[in-house]
Amino acid sequence: MATIKDVAERVGVSVTTVSRVLNNRGYLSEDLKRRVYQAMEELNYQPNELARSLFRKKSNIIGLIIPDISHPFFGEIAIHAESYAYKKGYKILLCNSRLNKSKEKEYINMLKASQVDGIIMGSHTLDTKEYNSINLPIVTIDRQLSDSIPYVSSDHYKGGELATKLLIQRGCKKIAHISGNLKLHLLAKTRYDGFMDTVTKFQILHVVVETDLNGFKYEEYEQIVTDLFREHPDLDGIFASSDIIAAQVLKECRRIGKRVPEDVKVVGFDGIRVGEYITPELTTIQQPIKDIAKTAVKLLIDQINGTEVPRENILPVKLIEKETTLGNE
Amino acid sequence: MATIKDVAERVGVSVTTVSRVLNNRGYLSEDLKRRVYQAMEELNYQPNELARSLFRKKSNIIGLIIPDISHPFFGEIAIHAESYAYKKGYKILLCNSRLNKSKEKEYINMLKASQVDGIIMGSHTLDTKEYNSINLPIVTIDRQLSDSIPYVSSDHYKGGELATKLLIQRGCKKIAHISGNLKLHLLAKTRYDGFMDTVTKFQILHVVVETDLNGFKYEEYEQIVTDLFREHPDLDGIFASSDIIAAQVLKECRRIGKRVPEDVKVVGFDGIRVGEYITPELTTIQQPIKDIAKTAVKLLIDQINGTEVPRENILPVKLIEKETTLGNE
DNA sequence: CACCATATGTTAACCGGTTAACATCTTAAA
DNA sequence: TTTAAGATGTTAACCGGTTAACATATGGTG
Incomplete structure (x- = not known):
């Protein structure tokens, strides 16, 4: 060289x-x-960028910590984040926590040692105080960590409400919500709140089950969905907290002979690209993934440059109705 | 700090x-x-890893250049590559080329400037000579670049053969192969060879169409599949070069009222995780994605450490038969 | 007692850049 | 003609580590 x-x-x-x-x-x-x-x-x-970075105390590297890059939602977050970051002269160091506490902790240390200029946290399994002691610009996706750390999220509450209202409007009498991990204090939890408030308001029978306790394991989804229908054969509406889980629901319905949307109506969440290949075509709450990713990177770079950034950044969701909720007006 | x-x-x-x-x-x-x-x-x-890296002339960073991290195949490659690299003390710098020549070129330069210890090329849109002048340990996925650059790939030829034979065995009389980009000199092209050799051997009517000319655009797939059925309404077998394209085929069949597998049989390629949610369940040629990723990283690290590595690394594929090829024995 | 392994210190060079400070020379404007 | 801007040069410090070379002190062993 x-x-x-x-x-x-x-x-x-x-x-x-x-x-x-x-x-x-x-x-x-x-x-x-x-x-x-x-x-x-x-x-x-x-x-030699190492030499330059060392002198300038600025590496132009952003750490991206997410649970699993192979999950379509995070894959899409990643490509858009990378794309915008690149445009702004930043590189992305990729970290998959698999929702494992010690791995996430190690990654944070590794990123600090690598002198990254900031971190985008799409995984947050640790205690709040751990994040506050990082001492580096941070932006979180989907979680509110402290007063000083800005977060980007879509309007999960609204999404939960929209999905639930649609199911009720389409005639569902007993609705299940398959939620993600509710203990991680994610803003995604407000989907649950939106669901609960709506079923309560309309006095609709409902069930809630939780997934993603230890990462995104598709096998886990299978078990949960099977059990759900076994315990509640009278369900006629499902609000799943991701399109992947919704796909699992459709698969199970097919297996046990329930017709969608005639017998059971299903709404997903995320609006991932591969979702368009789900059959029957999935009604979903679409998150503005590209915008979330771009905003996260932008807020991070602003912080790196010493600009004040808004703490709360809630982006709108959009109901996309397709086949899985048709009929029974 | x-x-x-x-x-x-x-x-x-x-x-x-x-x-x-x-x-x-x-x-x-x-x-x-x-x-x-x-x-x-x-x-x-x-x-401070920058200071250490500078002195040691070793950054412990690996560059990963792929077309698009949000494509499930590359997402899965990435998580397994990252996971193995992390275990070996290496970090991953993520680059999405979107199959864009100038972007790929810029990324290579950026990675060199960042003093990465080696590059895994999962995108290769440039001329062979460009890669030979990189002057850094490289491993390619799915492409043979030169005598000195090792490559990892699954046995695409075998995959093409298996898929085509299965369709013929299941009674298909006119088969289409929807291939990826044939001009990029990818080893994936040998799926095409496997297909051609097989249809020729069994004297079966066939058609070939090409996708992925400018990246992985799902909209492009839609157009191609629609045109394919319009021009060849008598097709009764499709060998798609990815599970995503196969899903698009299933979607189109549903739209135009062709039953799968009764009227048309379909085989995909890749064996991606989200593929299991495709309806009807997709018969596919499964690539050993985890093994490909791990092997690529391992070969790269071996090279970095100055070990001789085998040039050719072909891993076996596996036919997974599900619903889309059933019947007509 | 001599010797050597153990344990630590000091100094300085080095990795590959960046930058401040200061010097020198040319050329054009005032 | 003076003055200042333009165009380069030299030297050395600095970023935060690593390492070689050499010095020194202690304690155990043959």
Whole structure:
């Protein structure tokens, strides 16, 4: 690897001068610039970012901690986050916590040691105080951690309400909500609140079951959904907390001979791209995933640059009605 | 952020001594170690990895360039790659090329500037010579670049053959293969070869259409599949080059009233996790994704450590027959 | 007692950049 | 003609670690 010294020697100037060209500081003739750039080209020179980062105390790296990149929701968060970050000159260091406390903790330490400029937390299994002691710009997705840490989230409460109201409006008499982990203090929990408030208001029979206690295990979904229908064969409406779980519900309905939407109506959550291949076509609450990702990165970079950012960033959800809730008006 | 100097001062020793403790070099009393570790704890000290990397000329970072992390296949590659890399003390810098040449090129330069120790190329839209001039350990997934660059791939040819034979065996008379991009010189192209050799051998009517010319655009799939059935209404077998495309085929069949598997039989490729939610349940050629990812990382780390690695690494595929190819024995 | 392993210290160079401070020379404007 | 801006150079410190080289002190062993 060529260094700045090699470039300087080739051009016949000092490293200071080359550095000046690189950073465009001070007075520089067009001719000099041309010669320096040409030498860089010829030597295939790239400035060593480690050295620059060390000196500048800025790595231009953002840590992204999520539970599981292979889950479509986080995959989509990641591509949009990466895309926007790249545009702004930042790189993404990828961490999958698998909702494992010690792994998440280790990752946070690793990111700090790696001198990342900030962290986007899409996984948050630790205690609030752990996050407050990180001492680095942070943005969380879907969780409110403290007064000082900004968060980005879609309007889960509204989503829960929309989904539940739709099921009631479409004639459902007994509705189940399959929620994500309710103990992690996620804002996603307010989907549950929206659900509960709505079924209570309309005095509708309801059941709630919880998933995602230890990560996103599809096998776990299968067991939960099977049990749910075994214990409550009279369910006629399901509000699932992700499109994947909704797909699992549809699969189970098919297995036990319940027709969707005739016998059971289903609403998912997320609006992931692969969701469009679910059969019958899934009614879902669409989160503005791209916007969530972009906002998270933007808020983080703003913080890195020392700008004040709003603490609460709730983005709107959208009900997309397809086949799984049709009929029975 | 506390530095090694702060730790040294607190313990009352020299930085050299602290560095010795950190790296466990030379003679060190248990007492000293204890005192140093305690001071690190108290100061919440983490050694600056930028400084270490700079000196060691080793960053312990691996660049991962893939077309799109939100595509389930690459999402799964990524989580397994990250998981194994982490176990071996490496971090992952994530790059999505979106199959865009200039972006891929920029990413390669960025990774070099960031002093990554090696690159896993899951996207390869550039000319072979560009990769040969990278001058860094590389492993490719699904593409053979040169004699010196090792590659990991599943046995696509076998997969193409298995899929096609199954369709023929199940009675299909006219089969379409919806392939990925055939111009990128991917090993995935040998699925096409397996398909062609098989239909030729059994003298079966066939059609081939190509997707993924400019990234993974699901809208593109829709158009291609619609056109395919419009032009060839007599198709009774489809071998799709991904589970996602197969799902699109199923969706189109449903739209135009073709029954699967009665009228049309379908085989997918990949064996992605979300594939299990496709209805009817999809017959597919399962790639050993976890093994591919792990092997790629392992080969890269071996190269980084200066070990000779085998150039060709073809892993076996597995036919998983489900509902979309049933009947007509 | 000599010797060596153990345990720590000091100093300085190095990794590859950036930057401040100061010097020198040319050229154009006042 | 003076003055200032433009265009470079030199030197050295700094970022936060690592490491080689060499010094010193202690304690146990042959």
